[in-house]
Amino acid sequence: MANRYNALVITHVAVTALEELLGDRYQLSVADSVASVASMVTALTPKFILLDVASLGAEAGIQACRELREQPETAEIPLIAVADDQTLPHRMSAYEAGCDDYLAYSDLDELKARLERVLFNKIANDQLKLQLRQANEMAFIAMSDTSDLGVNVQFLLDVNQCDNLDVLGMRLFQALQSYGISCSLQMRSRYGAKNMEANGMAKDLESALLMECRNKGRYVDFGRRSIMNYGCVSLLVKNMPLDDPKKYGAIKDNVFSLLQGADARVQALDNLKSLELERMLVSRMAAQMRAVVASTDESYQAVMRNIAMIVEGMAEGVEHSVQFLGLDEYQERAIQDIMERGISETTRVFNDGVRVDEGLSQFLQRVDKLFTGNGVDANELASLTQMLSR
The missing domain is CATH 1.20.120 (Four Helix Bundle (Hemerythrin (Met), subunit A))
Structure with missing residues (x-):
């Protein structure tokens, strides 16, 4: 039991079922409100926070997620919502509020496996962030004097040298750095889908949202997030500048041309493989x-x-x-x-x-x-x- 991870559960009911399911791996502590979480986080340093949306109520659960993301103590801790409502709009609202994953109470067996993924992503992200910070700063300095058009033209020139989806995705992330946006990418070839992050492993919830929204038009906007679709490429932008309409429009217009180039290369790679x-x-x-x-x-x-x-x-x-x-x-x-x-x-x-x-x-x-x-x-x-x- 000494090796168990600490975790917090925000709920209004007993957590007997969760303790039976997760007790061998996690030490669960219960909080009944967001206000009581800050002091518990300092003492316990939990690996994740479970939000019992079914007991808190849908609106209260979403609001709790927003408040946790706004507090410095909990901003970087993975948040997992457990609820009864599995509709796409509700999951998108939860994700926009800051949830890292979203599961149904009817599928608790999946919860344990998904928590392992969340923990693995957290560890990998922490390691990669330290290594990529200097590289991102250098790339930003190098591109700061280059116009958006120049970045896009260079990407379109380089894209034909990408001989697989991994190289293509990383080259696209390099081009996107000049826009100051944080993104998740999905490329769907004839031989399978590739989900990527610039600084870590792809998250299950983001990958599922990108897949479900791929045929819902060029732009799917929700809160500060925006999903951009072109052909077999979808991009989730997580920090759209809502307070700067000019930059907001420029990002949508210019990033879309990058997606067109990426889509053309995905099709070319498919043809080469065929x-x-x-x-x-x-x-x-x-x-x-x-x-x-x-x-x-x-x-x-x-x-x-x-x-x-x-x-x-x-x-x-x-x-x-x-x-x-x-x-x-x-x-x-x-x-x-x-x-x-x-x-x-x-x-x-x-x-x-x-x-x-x-x-x-x-x-x-x-x-x-x-x-x-x-x-x-x-x-x-x-x-x-x-x-x-x-």
């Missing part, structure tokens, strides 16, 4: 076809050799029997000519089949070589395409 998968598929199909052709060719040649032997045997038999049929010289010659033509035609068909097999084998070898190299030779690809059309 082409790579198609190349692997064609290469494997060519290898399998080559094996099938080799097996078929062996059987085919064996059959043709047998046919040729049978025809030659028939010819020898007829030639041997002609002398006993009482035919004149002209009739014997006619029969011999027929048999010779039969042997000649059988040999020709056999040789034609061998040439077809060799041509198909060479074609498949060229296909295999084309798609197993580091790059595709455009001239060779055009040549093979013309061969197929013939």
